[in-house]
Amino acid sequence: MKQKPSTNKSNFLNKAATFAPILIIFFLTSCNTTSKEAESSIVTAITDPLPSWNEGEVKNSITNFVKKVTDSTSAEFIPVNDRIATFDNDGTLWSEQPLYFQFFFVLERIKAMAPQHPEWKSKEPFKSVLAGDIKKALASGEKGIATMLIATHAGMTDEEFDTIVKEWVKNGKHPKTKKGFTEMIYQPMLELLEYLRDHDFKTYIVSGGGIDFMRPWAEEVYRIPPQQVVGSSLKVKYEMKGDTPAIVRLPELNFIDDKAGKPVGIHEHIGKRPVFAAGNSDGDYEMLQYTTTGDGARFGIIVHHTDSVREWAYDRKSPIGNLERGIDDADKYGWVLVDMKRDWKKIYPYEK
Amino acid sequence: MKQKPSTNKSNFLNKAATFAPILIIFFLTSCNTTSKEAESSIVTAITDPLPSWNEGEVKNSITNFVKKVTDSTSAEFIPVNDRIATFDNDGTLWSEQPLYFQFFFVLERIKAMAPQHPEWKSKEPFKSVLAGDIKKALASGEKGIATMLIATHAGMTDEEFDTIVKEWVKNGKHPKTKKGFTEMIYQPMLELLEYLRDHDFKTYIVSGGGIDFMRPWAEEVYRIPPQQVVGSSLKVKYEMKGDTPAIVRLPELNFIDDKAGKPVGIHEHIGKRPVFAAGNSDGDYEMLQYTTTGDGARFGIIVHHTDSVREWAYDRKSPIGNLERGIDDADKYGWVLVDMKRDWKKIYPYEK
Numbered sequence: 001m002k003q004k005p006s007t008n009k010s011n012f013l014n015k016a017a018t019f020a021p022i023l024i025i026f027f028l029t030s031c032n033t034t035s036k037e038a039e040s041s042i043v044t045a046i047t048d049p050l051p052s053w054n055e056g057e058v059k060n061s062i063t064n065f066v067k068k069v070t071d072s073t074s075a076e077f078i079p080v081n082d083r084i085a086t087f088d089n090d091g092t093l094w095s096e097q098p099l100y101f102q103f104f105f106v107l108e109r110i111k112a113m114a115p116q117h118p119e120w121k122s123k124e125p126f127k128s129v130l131a132g133d134i135k136k137a138l139a140s141g142e143k144g145i146a147t148m149l150i151a152t153h154a155g156m157t158d159e160e161f162d163t164i165v166k167e168w169v170k171n172g173k174h175p176k177t178k179k180g181f182t183e184m185i186y187q188p189m190l191e192l193l194e195y196l197r198d199h200d201f202k203t204y205i206v207s208g209g210g211i212d213f214m215r216p217w218a219e220e221v222y223r224i225p226p227q228q229v230v231g232s233s234l235k236v237k238y239e240m241k242g243d244t245p246a247i248v249r250l251p252e253l254n255f256i257d258d259k260a261g262k263p264v265g266i267h268e269h270i271g272k273r274p275v276f277a278a279g280n281s282d283g284d285y286e287m288l289q290y291t292t293t294g295d296g297a298r299f300g301i302i303v304h305h306t307d308s309v310r311e312w313a314y315d316r317k318s319p320i321g322n323l324e325r326g327i328d329d330a331d332k333y334g335w336v337l338v339d340m341k342r343d344w345k346k347i348y349p350y351e352k
Numbered sequence: 353m354k355q356k357p358s359t360n361k362s363n364f365l366n367k368a369a370t371f372a373p374i375l376i377i378f379f380l381t382s383c384n385t386t387s388k389e390a391e392s393s394i395v396t397a398i399t400d401p402l403p404s405w406n407e408g409e410v411k412n413s414i415t416n417f418v419k420k421v422t423d424s425t426s427a428e429f430i431p432v433n434d435r436i437a438t439f440d441n442d443g444t445l446w447s448e449q450p451l452y453f454q455f456f457f458v459l460e461r462i463k464a465m466a467p468q469h470p471e472w473k474s475k476e477p478f479k480s481v482l483a484g485d486i487k488k489a490l491a492s493g494e495k496g497i498a499t500m501l502i503a504t505h506a507g508m509t510d511e512e513f514d515t516i517v518k519e520w521v522k523n524g525k526h527p528k529t530k531k532g533f534t535e536m537i538y539q540p541m542l543e544l545l546e547y548l549r550d551h552d553f554k555t556y557i558v559s560g561g562g563i564d565f566m567r568p569w570a571e572e573v574y575r576i577p578p579q580q581v582v583g584s585s586l587k588v589k590y591e592m593k594g595d596t597p598a599i600v601r602l603p604e605l606n607f608i609d610d611k612a613g614k615p616v617g618i619h620e621h622i623g624k625r626p627v628f629a630a631g632n633s634d635g636d637y638e639m640l641q642y643t644t645t646g647d648g649a650r651f652g653i654i655v656h657h658t659d660s661v662r663e664w665a666y667d668r669k670s671p672i673g674n675l676e677r678g679i680d681d682a683d684k685y686g687w688v689l690v691d692m693k694r695d696w697k698k699i700y701p702y703e704k
């Protein structure tokens with residue numbers, strides 16, 4: 001499952017041998033620089049940090065931004081503490097068609113839990129899910145979807161839920177590609193995350209998806225630790241189960257981290273306005289707006305799904321990943337539109 | 353205002369010169385270690401990282417814990433990613449008598465805002481505050497206190513509130529010491545924070561105090577950045593003010609980060625159980641319990657206020673910083689009680 005972006009540094013020791021004399025001087029003159037920084041500067045100087053991005057305007061805009069804001073002699077320099085980058089997840093870091101992947105998880109959970117819930121056989125939207133009619137189940141609308149979410153995400157401890165999610169990540173397969181869901185992440189975005197981190201950006205997920213659904217695997221898959229994942233949540237409570245304390249998941253929505261909720265989630269979790277934001281749908285509009293209207297250099301990027309062959313092509317008409325205002329206002333706010341078909345050499349890490 | 357714990361590393365370059373030959377070998381054999389780690393190991397080997405702590409059992413228990421969990425050959429080794437340390441603020445990192453410092457802020461705000469609120473002259477609890485009768489204002493109980501908090505903390509943007517708090521930090525003086533409030537932080541705890549960070553712990557504040565009240569100064573005072581501050585909060589909303597987006601503070605409580613709320617706040621913000629927790633009152637009981645009942649090595653520490661001369665002495669009978677269950681169950685959970693009078697050589701950084 002572990003995804004290693006192409007800017008990996010496993011050859012660093014070999015390179016270090018060749019560069020030994022330079023390195024000695026470098027280390028002795030840069031006691032305030034961590035060796036990770038030193039390592040990364042050397043590696044990025046010789047290799048392309050974004051090898052899965054085709055050359056062109058979009059790639060240049062990214063590297064130009066990072067260069068200018070990390071150059072301490074530049075007027076647009078951003079101090080390390082303010083280098084906050086927020087990424088939507090669904091459709092921005094991994095695919096989201098034909099359904100949000102978390103919804104495949106919900107469907108699988110409903111099937112797995114059905115024996116304990118005989119009443120579901122005659123109760124919508126569960127009845128439709130169990131009969132294999134997903135369209136009808138989804139037609140139950142927001143209320144039905146919330147019912148399914150709560151039924152499958154609440155009523156256990158955080159650790160139990162963590163285990164369930166990890167099992168699903170291990171065994172679940174996407175119906176079209178037959179690949180694991182966490183294999184359907186975007187190689188160019190992995191490289192972008194790594195490139196930003198190599199330049200001392202702190203990378204966050206800010207997603208409409210469940211915070212506790214993403215945390216169990218985000219660290220291994222994206223190298224984003226739990227405390228840098230912001231998402232929608234259920235209420236939880238702390239209670240003792242005998243001598244053992246537990247965080248128990250309650251059947252009540254706590255926070256929806258979507259649209260105008262994203263800047264609120266950012267405020268609550270990060271307490272600082274990002275300088276870089278990436279999204280793909282109008283659910284990310286307010287996060288992009290909040291980020292890019294701040295003072296100083298800012299960067300907003302929208303992944304536009306234009307590749308019906310290698311991935312999916314959708315925007316204005318799609319119920320999932322709907323993108324209209326984002327396209328209409330991209331020029332106004334200076335947001336960079338990634339044309340997936342044109343700008344990405346490779347979509348998934350498993351492609352040859 | 354900036355507080356620099358005594359384990360500062362400004363002399364590192366001088367020391368590095370003396371140790372140059374060793375350092376060259378060290379750097380060349382430790383490409384996976386950051387130079388910060390190297391630097392810190394060398395410095396801590398020669399200096400006492402906790403100079404304001406008197407020698408004895410308490411100090412030893414801290415350093416023994418840190419040594420064993422950061423020694424990769426130890427059975428109790430804790431990987432860097434799991435080194436999460438959470439600190440209460442009021443009474444644990446700074447003083448909290450005769451009133452929580454945030455309440456002094458509330459009182460000052462009520463006085464400053466009174467001209468815009470003529471109705472307060474005849475409306476409790478404001479009337480009592482304006483008449484200088486704090487005791488009577490507090491007698492209004494939880495509801496009255498919430499009313500005062502909301503009146504002074506809501507109705508502006510996050511940036512406006514940030515500015516107000518910073519002004520207060522700059523100008524406010526404690527009625528007894530006549531010092532600035534952020535000068536009344538505990539030097540031994542600053543050293544402990546720094547010592548843990550030098551060993552790659554991530555240090556968090558987890559406080560009943562307001563998250564947005566602490567964030568404006570926690571980074572400068574404690575070197576704890578906004579995203580590592582967890583606290584109580586009001587609801588906020590995102591809205592456009594003309595072309596400018598704003599986070600607007602609403603007159604409604606969102607979350608109370610106290611007692612059983614602390615593990616909930618930790619779950620929400622960090623998503624991981626801490627391995628180290630520090631508190632001083634029963635408001636920290638559940639955080640300590642949640643932390644120290646986890647698997648593997650854990651550390652819980654309670655600052656016991658025993659010094660009526662240099663600070664304050666209070667525990668079981670005090671309405672502020674009430675500590676009863678924490679003392680009663682310290683043995684059961686292996687929590688270390690800091691006897692402020694006995695264990696701390698110095699309380700505040702400004703003492704000679």
